[in-house]
Amino acid sequence: MASPLYYASLTGLLRIIRLLIEEGGAEVNAEGGKHGNTLQAASSRGHKEVVELLLQNGAKVNAKGGSYGNALHAASFEGHKEVVVLLLHNGAEVNAKGGFYGNALQAASYGGHKNVVELLLQEGAEVNVEGGEHSNALQAASSGGHKEVVELLLQKGAEVGDICSL
Template structure:
């Protein structure tokens, strides 16, 4: 019971970017990989909201699994890439513990949203890591397609 209370505290702290409360929750026994909360886990909350210090704190924990998937099949890397958080993408990839080619349940890999949103630096990192720009999602569109559709010509030239 105490662990689940600590996990809820961790999820809220990760969502709000409150490093002190996140650390306290971990010290109280919160499982770094516990699922729950609005975002699915503390990992997903930190990645979605750009909370770099929380991400680093989570990475420093024993048993850390930074490639954890939410109910939609998205990883923290996928979410950080979608939002254009280049440094978080770099940090996660540098661990060697994440699969940059992993896709969501809709078939969108980590390259799809940064291509759609024009996050050039993230796209470069993911292409260098071998993420396939020609993988299509449930509606048949590829990362290349959405980059073209949204007028991100500098990205199109990278593919």
């Protein structure tokens, strides 16, 4: 079961979050909910100020769990570049694995967010890492029909690999 802090983070209720943390002693790293924790919930919705507040109050930037895997994967899939930058500047591991999409680069590629893909590559994301539902970033971008992302990944050295027969 998710906490009130989780739901306030998911919906971006900054004043309520402050009250729950400062007056109510809410645990910022409590697990629960579809997204696994408060930081991932806020990141998935692009609530930058909430993410900042949670990090300032001890939220673990690389906490795993939930449907995306971690907060960086959630923000990357949803295309929230400012939140991605914030998470990376607070120690998020750019190549951390986990969740449905495998890693942040695959999540952003599947979502078709070229600006986030560029950022992740600049920050050291490995273009040919495998894992997740779509095997790698190139396959994720291709399956979503994101031509510009496919072109970018190819320019950055993505390997086409073998085509498997069904």
